[in-house]
Amino acid sequence: MEQNKLRRNIQKIYWYRVLQGMMFPIPTIVLFWQQHGMNLTLVMVLQSLFALAMVILELPSGYLADVVGRRKTLILAACSIFMAIVIYSLGQHFFHFLAAEMFFAFGFAMISGADEAFIYDTLQALGETGRYQEVYGKLFFYNVVAVGVSSVVGGWLASFSFRLTFYAVYPFFLSAMVIAFSLEEPPRKTLQAQQGYLRELRNILRYCLMQNTRLRWLMLYSGLVMGINQAAVWLYQPYFQVCGLEVAYFGLAFASFQIVAALSSKYAYHVERWLGARYALIILVILTASGYFLMAYVVLLLSFMFAFTQQFARGFSRVVISEYINQLTESDIRATVLSTQNLIMRLCYAMLIPAAGKIADLTSLLHAMKILGAATVLIGGGMLFILHKKRVL
Numbered sequence: 001m002e003q004n005k006l007r008r009n010i011q012k013i014y015w016y017r018v019l020q021g022m023m024f025p026i027p028t029i030v031l032f033w034q035q036h037g038m039n040l041t042l043v044m045v046l047q048s049l050f051a052l053a054m055v056i057l058e059l060p061s062g063y064l065a066d067v068v069g070r071r072k073t074l075i076l077a078a079c080s081i082f083m084a085i086v087i088y089s090l091g092q093h094f095f096h097f098l099a100a101e102m103f104f105a106f107g108f109a110m111i112s113g114a115d116e117a118f119i120y121d122t123l124q125a126l127g128e129t130g131r132y133q134e135v136y137g138k139l140f141f142y143n144v145v146a147v148g149v150s151s152v153v154g155g156w157l158a159s160f161s162f163r164l165t166f167y168a169v170y171p172f173f174l175s176a177m178v179i180a181f182s183l184e185e186p187p188r189k190t191l192q193a194q195q196g197y198l199r200e201l202r203n204i205l206r207y208c209l210m211q212n213t214r215l216r217w218l219m220l221y222s223g224l225v226m227g228i229n230q231a232a233v234w235l236y237q238p239y240f241q242v243c244g245l246e247v248a249y250f251g252l253a254f255a256s257f258q259i260v261a262a263l264s265s266k267y268a269y270h271v272e273r274w275l276g277a278r279y280a281l282i283i284l285v286i287l288t289a290s291g292y293f294l295m296a297y298v299v300l301l302l303s304f305m306f307a308f309t310q311q312f313a314r315g316f317s318r319v320v321i322s323e324y325i326n327q328l329t330e331s332d333i334r335a336t337v338l339s340t341q342n343l344i345m346r347l348c349y350a351m352l353i354p355a356a357g358k359i360a361d362l363t364s365l366l367h368a369m370k371i372l373g374a375a376t377v378l379i380g381g382g383m384l385f386i387l388h389k390k391r392v393l
Helices: 002-020 026-035 040-068 070-090 094-111 114-126 129-158 170-182 197-211 213-230 236-242 247-266 268-275 277-297 303-327 334-362 365-389
Strands: none
Touching: 002 070, 002 114, 002 129, 002 170, 026 040, 026 129, 026 236, 026 247, 040 070, 040 094, 040 114, 040 334, 070 094, 070 114, 070 170, 094 114, 114 129, 114 303, 114 334, 129 247, 129 268, 129 303, 197 334, 213 277, 213 303, 213 334, 213 365, 236 247, 236 303, 236 365, 247 268, 247 303, 268 277, 268 303, 277 303, 277 365, 303 334, 334 365
16 A cells, blocks of 8 residues: 555656646746836846745755655645745736745745655655656656646737736646645655754755765756756747747747757656766756857747757756766755755856846847857866866766
């Protein structure tokens, strides 16, 4: 009976992430913000504040998942994300949207690390940890497919009303809350916070950033490279306009991004086995930088497709890096360590967004993309050299 409950966890967590992927507002949300008096600078400030909130909440959320359990943390996440969409659907100005982003930040921070640890612990209890890349790859695949489908539908809904895209999310996020309550907490080694929260957290950080050399450099590398990768996310919609793409097709463009990321995550296990760990890490720099350079230097109607390289890196890295980190981490601190890796990526992302937006405003969007491409080569190349010297590769 216990085994059956644990096996059902896998299907439930799939549905949990699918329902939360039904983000109808995403392909036109910049237009929604602009409709309510926000310029591109305010858009970047809003998203930078969101990212900084994620940085602040990232480690406490992973620690919370290690102490109180993955299930309770995922329940909190579902409730917070639902509140965010309610505030957005009623909001009228920047500070309303900022409040909604803070609820989103709390919810996403609760999920970060907890869902990966939840899956790994479930598989560990079933004696099937060898399936982790396959299962987590499917989870990411289903989530991004859901985001892709919702992008197409969201573009259509936005033709009637931007606000309608938020109302349409209600039933899906409510259903995610129901599924979260039905999850079965997997047995695991529980972190005993005998020394107090801050001291325990400091001990974990010391382990993953100082004591475990391989883990430290792997986390820094993936966090920096994928942070630069994700800096492009709010530049895509302005880039569509530069390419002459009509707003009606923004949803299809975003959907295509999700399809590429979904396929790369689904088949990440096979690609990684073919490439090997060394080249699986090297390819992240190549894919991210090439996307920026191609979009900057070749501007055609369908040039947004050059971003497929970045979307492939997004899906591929999420599964592969997670597997590498899990292999180097004990179960009682796994969620916190995974959250640390996400924190590094978000911190880099938060620092880059305002600079990228300012460069785009002062010079041009294409120039900003060239600089981001160059930053990827310099930072990623430098980190790869360190990984080689430290024998991580």
